[in-house]
Amino acid sequence: MNKLLCVLTAGAAALVLTSGFSSAADKTRPTAEPEPRASENQPGDPGPVMTAPDQAKQDQDYMAALKKCDSLTGGQKQKCVEAAQKKFNRM
Numbered sequence: 001m002n003k004l005l006c007v008l009t010a011g012a013a014a015l016v017l018t019s020g021f022s023s024a025a026d027k028t029r030p031t032a033e034p035e036p037r038a039s040e041n042q043p044g045d046p047g048p049v050m051t052a053p054d055q056a057k058q059d060q061d062y063m064a065a066l067k068k069c070d071s072l073t074g075g076q077k078q079k080c081v082e083a084a085q086k087k088f089n090r091m
Helices: 002-024 052-070 074-087
Strands: none
Touching: 052 074
């Protein structure tokens, strides 16, 4: 009976001690405010507000810039497309 009691006490003590360490090392709970996602609007950085005619004009300009890239091939075409996307904020 004493051996069983000693084994149970040792097991209980081990469980208590290890659960205290694991909760101290638990990093799933954020301690600070989480970083905002890149897709969220940042304070002080309002996106451009465009009316429908302005947006339509920008869409036409973007499509024209992409059509200029069609005649190119390989890396030049990719650079041209990336430049158009960057210019018109379409990334």
